[in-house]
Amino acid sequence: MPTSVINEILSFCPQGTIASGDIMALEDYKNDVQRLRGHQPGIARRELENMALRQSSFVAAGLAQFVAKRYAPGVRDDADLDALETAITAAITALIAAGNAQTATRLATKRTIGGVAFDGSANIHHYATCSTAAATAAKTVALAGFALATGARVLVKFTVTNSAANPTLDVNGTGAKPIQYRGAAIAAGTLAANRTYEFVYTGAQYELVGDVDTNTTYSLATASNDGLMAKGDKGKLDGIAVGAEVNQNAFGNILVGSTTIAADTKTDTLTFVAGTNVTLTPDAANDKLTIAANLGKWRPNAANPTGLYVPKLSDQFFRAWTGGSTAGATNPAGLPAVTGEASWTRGAGGEPATTNSAGAFRVTLAGSTTTNAVSGAGDVRLDFDASWSNPIYGASPTVMPASVDLPVCLYLGLRA
Numbered sequence: 336m337p338t339s340v341i342n343e344i345l346s347f348c349p350q351g352t353i354a355s356g357d358i359m360a361l362e363d364y365k366n367d368v369q370r371l372r373g374h375q376p377g378i379a380r381r382e383l384e385n386m387a388l389r390q391s392s393f394v395a396a397g398l399a400q401f402v403a404k405r406y407a408p409g410v411r412d413d414a415d416l417d418a419l420e421t422a423i424t425a426a427i428t429a430l431i432a433a434g435n436a437q438t439a440t441r442l443a444t445k446r447t448i449g450g451v452a453f454d455g456s457a458n459i460h461h462y463a464t465c466s467t468a469a470a471t472a473a474k475t476v477a478l479a480g481f482a483l484a485t486g487a488r489v490l491v492k493f494t495v496t497n498s499a500a501n502p503t504l505d506v507n508g509t510g511a512k513p514i515q516y517r518g519a520a521i522a523a524g525t526l527a528a529n530r531t532y533e534f535v536y537t538g539a540q541y542e543l544v545g546d547v548d549t550n551t552t553y554s555l556a557t558a559s560n561d562g563l564m565a566k567g568d569k570g571k572l573d574g575i576a577v578g579a580e581v582n583q584n585a586f587g588n589i590l591v592g593s594t595t596i597a598a599d600t601k602t603d604t605l606t607f608v609a610g611t612n613v614t615l616t617p618d619a620a621n622d623k624l625t626i627a628a629n630l631g632k633w634r635p636n637a638a639n640p641t642g643l644y645v646p647k648l649s650d651q652f653f654r655a656w657t658g659g660s661t662a663g664a665t666n667p668a669g670l671p672a673v674t675g676e677a678s679w680t681r682g683a684g685g686e687p688a689t690t691n692s693a694g695a696f697r698v699t700l701a702g703s704t705t706t707n708a709v710s711g712a713g714d715v716r717l718d719f720d721a722s723w724s725n726p727i728y729g730a731s732p733t734v735m736p737a738s739v740d741l742p743v744c745l746y747l748g749l750r751a
Contacts, residue, residue: 340400342402343409343411347392449486449488450483453480459480462478466494472501475505476504484536489533489541671728
């Protein structure tokens, strides 16, 4: 505020009185027609004019005094409106600044922030240092303005690593309270030297905030131990497509007889080709392939009503397996050997005397067929019949090609 006040705006008729007729009574002025409606024809009334000028000049003079007391150049009667505006702005700014300074200096009633008293007169903090010996369980710290209350908090830096079991904490002489982590007493060695911890008072103990794990070195993860992930493993994970599943069992090689069909790529395709009398029916919707063989029909043996002909399969016959050979064994195409012999002798005169035959050959002497040595005369005839060597010949009008011995079961009863 200026040491001297400069105000050239003065009020009008400050000494006028009602008794002297200089001014009007307030109630009369309030209800006067000319005040309400303005000047009217007739004689001017000094008390009315004085009253109007007195009230308006009073407010103007009061405002000028307010500005002059807060603005050193003051308010002058020079008709300079810009200067007046500058003066009013400066006065209001000064008033606001003074008001803030007064209210921000100090709170009428102290309050605690996180357990530390605050009245606005000074900054506060929640930091303290603990240098209590490592083996001493009762840890103490000094923190000005600290008041023990539920929710109060304190940041404590320990200069030595605690080695005592069940440590306590006393902040500013407010009483030793247990130090706990996750509801249990802090273990010895947990509060490490040169580390800062935050504690919150729960109403019964100081609870350590955050994590107490101080290990910053980790090994790579293995199949049996947790750990960090190697960059190579991370690259493999990034290469797995969204929605991918665990690999399923699959065959990379398919052995067909002595031939191995191997997959050439990860997505190689195995193609099925239908052979003679074989039909392939794919079902993509149900992931199924049906392989059907055209085996013809079973038909009766006209020559043997109790027997059946099996169907023809790719120009081969199946032969009923009787247990004398290995089921599923193959038989090469062929015929039994045809063997036999025939001989005869002549008598002294050159006539056929004796004959001898066996197998597929027969010797006929003088019109008779014999299988033993005989005596006689006449011509000799040599006959051949393969069935004489093996009864298989002539037993069928066909020759059996290569075949497979399979066990065959026929059910001739009623339908179930």
